[in-house]
Amino acid sequence: MPTKSAAKGKYESRDEDKVFSEAERAAVAATARERKAAAGRSPEQERAEGLKDLRESIAKMPADDRAMAERIHEVVSQAAPALVPKTYYGMPAYATEGKNGKVIGFFKPKSKFKVRYSTVGFQPDARLDDGDMWPTEFAVINLTPQVEKRIAELMKKAAS
Amino acid sequence: MPGLTDEEKAAARETVRERKRQAKQGANREAGLKDVLGKIAEMPKSDRVMAERIHAIVLETAPDLMPKTWYGMPAYANKDGKLICFFTAADKFKSRYATFGFEENAKLDDGTMWATSFALTNLTADDEKRIAALVKKAVG
Numbered sequence: 001m002p003t004k005s006a007a008k009g010k011y012e013s014r015d016e017d018k019v020f021s022e023a024e025r026a027a028v029a030a031t032a033r034e035r036k037a038a039a040g041r042s043p044e045q046e047r048a049e050g051l052k053d054l055r056e057s058i059a060k061m062p063a064d065d066r067a068m069a070e071r072i073h074e075v076v077s078q079a080a081p082a083l084v085p086k087t088y089y090g091m092p093a094y095a096t097e098g099k100n101g102k103v104i105g106f107f108k109p110k111s112k113f114k115v116r117y118s119t120v121g122f123q124p125d126a127r128l129d130d131g132d133m134w135p136t137e138f139a140v141i142n143l144t145p146q147v148e149k150r151i152a153e154l155m156k157k158a159a160s
Numbered sequence: 161m162p163g164l165t166d167e168e169k170a171a172a173r174e175t176v177r178e179r180k181r182q183a184k185q186g187a188n189r190e191a192g193l194k195d196v197l198g199k200i201a202e203m204p205k206s207d208r209v210m211a212e213r214i215h216a217i218v219l220e221t222a223p224d225l226m227p228k229t230w231y232g233m234p235a236y237a238n239k240d241g242k243l244i245c246f247f248t249a250a251d252k253f254k255s256r257y258a259t260f261g262f263e264e265n266a267k268l269d270d271g272t273m274w275a276t277s278f279a280l281t282n283l284t285a286d287d288e289k290r291i292a293a294l295v296k297k298a299v300g
Contacts, residue, residue, distance in 0.1 A: 019176045028172070032163025115264040119276060124255045132282035133290060135275030136259060142272040150273060 023113050030090030038086075043097060050086035050095075057087045065109035068118055071143050072107050072151060079152035080104075080159040094155070096125065104158050117141050120151055126158035167253070174232045182228065187241055192228035199229055207249035210258055210283050214247050217288055221295045238265060244298050257281045260291060266298035 017025070034053070041049060058069045069092055076083065076094055083094035084101055093106035102125035110118040121137035128134055138154075140147060164172070178195075185191040200211045211234055218225060218236050225236040225244060235246035242265040250258040261277035268274050278294075280287065 016172060016176055019179045020172075028164065035163055117264065121277065124257065124279075128279075129281075132280065132284060133287045134279050135277065136279045137261065137275070137277035138273050139264075139268075139276050140273050144272055147273045 053087040054085040196227040
């Protein structure tokens with residue numbers, strides 16, 4: 001019966017509003033917007049719009065996260081220029097080219113879920129395989145030249 | 161929540177149930193253990209074997225950690241209820257690997273950059289040792 005299922009749907013979404021944190025709800029809303037916006041774009045549009053989304057996402061961050069995100073964006077763009085910038089759950093991310101571009105890596109600012117460190121993470125399409133156990137996400141508390149080099153190498157390998 | 165896949169919607173609904181249940185249970189080791197074992201039992205075989213082994217390693221290495229589910233995944237919290245580590249089955253997001261991850265209260269700090277999450281395609285004796293060492297350091 002449609003009336004019953006509609007009522008249940010409403011009840012559940014009210015429930016979800018109470019149970020999920022503001023940060024969680026914001027991430028979900030961002031994802032829904034990203035997926036809707038990405039449909040029907042050409043590869044050129046995808047890159048241009050993705051870069052715009054990424055820059056907007058960075059601009060909204062608190063100063064320390066923003067500085068790190070900007071620098072990481074430079075590092076990644078240089079290390080793996082073929083990757084397409086975009087946002088992923090509202091975070092700066094880098095994906096393979098093409099219609100069904102897969103996210104390779106992302107930057108999760110510490111302000112997003114109010115934790116003590118930001119992370120650079122990789123998705124299953126990243127080729128970081130090393131034996132049967134390898135790191136896929138890294139806490140980053142400060143960007144030293146060494147850390148930048150490590151991130152560049154990881155992103156390059158991930159996109160290879 | 162529009163714009164989400166069926167799997168994501170199911171995960172969100174499950175998390176609602178999980179948080180309500182946990183709010184009622186409080187910090188209850190038996191209830192948390194039951195939830196975790198129940199989740200492991202539902203996994204496909206390859207994930208299940210790995211999850212069972214990791215569960216045993218975590219509790220042998222850090223017996224004070226409390227098992228609980230987190231977004232439907234087997235997870236382990238410290239005595240203050242802060243999550244330390246968790247296991248994501250490969251099947252959960254249809255990935256080519258499972259992951260073992262750590263949260264911010266894990267004391268894995270090493271300089272200005274350190275690994276917090278690991279892909280697992282298999283669990284060798286060496287991997288088990290590495291996981292035990294990570295868990296030990298995380299609660300140290």
